[in-house]
Amino acid sequence: xxxxxxxxxxSLMQWAGSGTKLTYASIAIGLVVGLIxxxxxxKSLAGLFHSIGFSLGSGGNPTVAAEPGLCSSSRLKLLxxxxxxxxxxxxxxxxxxxxxxxxxxxxxx
Numbered sequence: 066x067x068x069x070x071x072x073x074x075x076s077l078m079q080w081a082g083s084g085t086k087l088t089y090a091s092i093a094i095g096l097v098v099g100l101i102x103x104x105x106x107x108k109s110l111a112g113l114f115h116s117i118g119f120s121l122g123s124g125g126n127p128t129v130a131a132e133p134g135l136c137s138s139s140r141l142k143l144l145x146x147x148x149x150x151x152x153x154x155x156x157x158x159x160x161x162x163x164x165x166x167x168x169x170x171x172x173x174x
């Protein structure tokens with residue numbers, strides 16, 4: 066068990082060491098966008114769990130079901146927090162070399 070953890074840790078370190086500036090910048094941009102959206106939508110970890118609860122369990126409570134848009138806005142927030150950060154990281158990976166060609170040079174070949 067301990068040997069398996071060591072093997073996985075070494076492979077993670079090798080993967081992290083093989084990245085480029087473009088890869089690291091793209092991941093950082095995706096994380097920053099995700100953090101901003103998290104703070105904007107949920108405010109804290111309790112807000113995230115609250116939103117998950119509303120999106121999953123609002124059908125049984127007639128008071129919650131009577132609130133217009135409460136369940137759908139919680140689902141929309143969860144959908145956006147899952148889609149926008151990876152999309153922004155991918156967009157950064159594609160657009161940073163054209164926006165800053167001297168910093169993020171791509172190897173052709």
